Amino acid sequence: MKAPLLSLCALPLLALTPSCAVVIGNDGYVDGDFGHGDVERAVCVISGTAGNEGVSGTVTFTERAGGILVEADISGLTPGLHGFHIHEFGDVSGLDGKSAGGHFNPDEEKHGGPEDRGRHVGDLGNLEADSTGRAVYSRFDDDVRLGGRHSIIGRAIVIHADADDFTTQPTGNAGGRVGFGVIGVAKD
């Protein structure tokens, strides 16, 4: 929940349109109103890329005090670690996953691990699939947002063939893209 501290319209001529509202939320970010209202939950349904059709699952992002709770439950992976990122574009038209672009990085930081300072906003670390190919992930993140400059709405989740090493620039050397989906607004 945001407690708006300030709401103003810079230009009187624009005062008739709700889209001119500027709200400084208690997360310190200036949030434009992109028509999403105050989004508190987002969801991404994962599909397999070409050749990886067995990959499926769901990723959710839920606003909580102190950050965004990121939860994933993915099946159809090979056992072991798989790079798990938010990529810049919610474009899943390319069946190899490449149309999603690179890691979401609004602050032009270096690639890193999820607990690193100054990482890409999209750097969520790795999923770890068990011997049946199922990966369950749950952690709080204080870089991703559901509004404002760090908003992940309309961007993509990409799951990779290999582990993210948190070091190689700018990708983490996580290999090909085996699963992807677009992050959308979810019912609260």
Ligand SMILES: [Cu+2]
């Ligand atoms: Cu990635």
Ligand SMILES: [Zn+2]
């Ligand atoms: Zn990255």
